[in-house]
Amino acid sequence: MLVNPPKGPAKAGVVLVPKRFAVDKAVLHSAQGIAATGFAVEVVELARQPRTLENVTLREINDAVPTVRDAARRMRRALNGKKVGGVGAWLGGTVLLLACDAEFDACAVVCPFLRLQVGQPKGFRQPLEMVRSARAPILAVFGELDGEVPIEDVRTLEKVLSASPETDESYTYPGVGHAFFDKEEGNTEYLEPAERDLWMRMDRFFAHRMG
Secondary structure: OEEOOOOOOOOEEEEEEOOOOOOOHHHHHHHHHHHOOOEEEEEOOOOOOOOOOOOOOHHHHHHHHHHHHHHHHHHHHHOOOOOEEEEEEHHHHHHHHHHOOOOOOEEEEEOOOOOOOOOOOOOOOOHHHHHOOOOOOEEEEEEOOOOOOOHHHHHHHHHHHHOOOOOOEEEEEOOOOOOOOOOOOOOOOOOHHHHHHHHHHHHHHHHHHHO
């Protein structure tokens, strides 16, 4: 699903990977918000029904990686070679980290899962490992009180990203949880000031990396 800027040609492209793989109102709202800043946004549907860390399969994750890369490749062709970034939260952010070694010019991930409990299947590399060979600059954002992403993993990722501060960025919002940015009904972790800051932070990141 493609969402174009409301005015003028797109300055660049963004592939938006849904946080639960399925497209919902919150994902479309995010796509429209990104498009309003001048980007053409491709929303990639990876599943008909929402996936969570508890019910997603390794096969679904592995299949999602080339699908997301293909979306970036198509968008680059459609935009006549303009730069293409990626945005994803939760499982969507996890897939972007696995895909960031090819096709993307910048990736912004929000509270991605950094280690998946999948045993040690042959050839599988954890998201934390893939970051070390990333082609794209990465912005990684987390909540300090996230109960689903261990803070030890966040600190490990921060060390990797801090080795290349001219391209990569990381930020942990103090006092917020895993869903601080998600304005869904019943979400008690949502914090509007943090969400506003997150969008401004991503906008600055893409302006610097894809401007």
